[in-house]
Amino acid sequence: MAQSMDMNDAAPLGMLWLDQLEWRGADAPNGAAWQGEGWYGGDYDKAWMRTEGEPYARTSEEARAELFWDHALTRWWNLEVGGRQDFGAGPARSWAALGVRGLAPQGIGVEATVYAGAASRAAARLKIEYELLFTQRLALQPEMEMNVYGRADPARAIGAGVADLEVGLRLRYELRREFAPYAGVVWARHYGASGNDLGAAAAGSNNFSLAVGLRVWF
């Protein structure tokens, strides 16, 4: 008779979420950038996909895709175990990934991941975001992302230590919850193999860019 129970509190669901789909302009490297996630699964365990790409130093782009097993670990924190693939400038790199995703006190969203790659490469990524409502539809989203590498990867123009740091401030208007155009500013620094500030070298001293984009999910 259990099969005829219409309730299914463990039924898997899915979501595709493009947090940023934007065009960046002004003095810094410009072009399209994106940051998105997707998941499929139940309350405790999900397949979790994360991808991002951005206009990078010089002329090429950096892009990555990650795939995790996402497990609800505690009240506010999920464990993520999986892998990451880097595309874009230079040779592709593959990494094993281990991280946490969750909500810190005061409603601060945190994603923290460490990576291990071939040839004893190690890396880490930290992303922090927050949300301030001005009205029920107008929201300001400050965000910070940082990537750190254990050693330099000259073929990809990545230095050891903090390789890039990006701070964004985006103001969106939710026409619907799922569909929100936004405008914002992004401050980004990319540090090259020699420790030079490639972003600044490539595009002058100004690391600010304006971003116009869409946040969509379904």
Add this chain to the structure above:
Amino acid sequence: MQPVASVAGMSRRLFVQGVGGSALALAAGKRGALGADAPLPAVLRGTRFELEIGSLPVNFTGRPRLATAVNGQVPAPLLRFREGDPISVRVRNRLAVRTSIHWHGLLVPANMDGVPGLSFDGIDAGATFTYEFRAQQSGTYWYHSHARFQEQTGLYGAIIIEPAGGERQAVERDYVVLLSDWTDEDPEHIYATLKRDSEYFNFAQRTVGDFFADARARGWREAFAQRRMWGQARMDPTDLVDVSGYTYTYLMNGVTPAGNWSGEFQRGERVKLRFINGSSMSFFDVRIPGLAMTVVAADGQDVAAVSVEEFRIGAGEVYDVIVQPPAEQAYTIFAQSMDGSGFARGTLAPRAGMQAPIPAMDPRPQLSIADMGMGDDMASMPAMARARPPDAGNPGVDMRVSTPDDALDDPGVGLRDNGRRVLTYADLHTLGGPLDARAPRREIELHLTGHMQRFMWSFDGRKFSEAPPLEFLHGERLRIVLVNDSMMTHPIHLHGMWSEIESAAGVFQVRKHTVIVRPAQKLSYRVSAMAAGRWAFHCHLLYHMEAGMFREVTVTAANAMAAAARS
């Protein structure tokens, strides 16, 4: 009162849906077209009934949709039984999916209770099932589908069981007022949306402006302390309901606010109104400006008459009230959603077509720190918020209440000190006392738990699929203690057996089938496990139930239980 807005003067959609914050009155005689043409439910009487469940094209909001109907009607026909009669209801399923009917509040044999998977296998597409039971009680009840989200899409109707000795109160008029919440969206999509973004339907969240307003009103220190406390808990004080007037059109007897369901009366007549909350996710705060309401029954059971100006009714609850309009004028029956995001509305009037001003909705309420069960003392907040909760490791539980409140005389968030006389459970006294004079021999404590952001709901941190059945011993008298460890108000419904609520001092108060437990409340009731079988026990907020806030209760003979333990 001067009309301040007419139907034509405001967004039609807003009015049709009963959403709008300011005081408004209607140009007399103007009657909304939508909903007005909806036929009122048929009344079926007798002992043998034929019901056919199928799809029905409806249009409540200007957009055509398909509803789930009984005999081509939403709400389903009103069924009238007589106490003591053997009842047979033949239900034919014309839907493409399984269906069921559950007789909410009726004591029926376990295999007639209509919960697919527990009582029976459900009624498959194209199949017929005949329910047979004796109407062994009297009063106002209702019936609805217990299959997936069919209750949300229209499968609900009223039941009146006339007492064997005739009605206790002599009244000249007798109306059912069945409240519900209609959405144009597919409920499966709403459920998925809540899992993706649990605050999707909340358009009353705290803004930067609210913070500055707080600081001006109460000082920076207090404003910061409050924000810090809520931030520490990672909770939102505006999270009162999960699905709001953003998608819901609130209906009264299947009629939109613009359609204005009306009941007629002659001045001086006694009018009985049988309020049933047949909604899926809504609590209604009901009042009739200008009229005192005398509550005479709760969940079908007669209570000592108590006069109030307002009452809150949770999904699944039933209140019979009597009013006696003293003047030859129209009166608005106003049923505002608890979160202030919309209302259902109808009219009592001497003649059809009359209407009265629609009152302003109350300010949207917010939860307080006391609602979090941390006491009223602000100074102790940070320490309590810091203390590591006992089950921080359970990802499905976002809070535990440290100091639950067992008062029954608290009308709940948004109704405290609103200047009106508001009903509480402390006011309710079932006539004749408890059905069973025995003292409870044992006690089962259950915590109402959940995680707002993950949209997970459970008892004791375990979803339905993760928990074994609760075992009651056939014939035993036991006490159920519910502690609400969540920020939401939950209407808890036990099938097959009465819930006899007691005061904090253990004194019998009122017999109910659906019991509202407000945030951080501790409430207890006695149950006599006289009905063997498998029963449902759940939160009557449909999406909470589907998310796991459901338990099976088995009532088993002692020797059968012992045998099961040995095997």
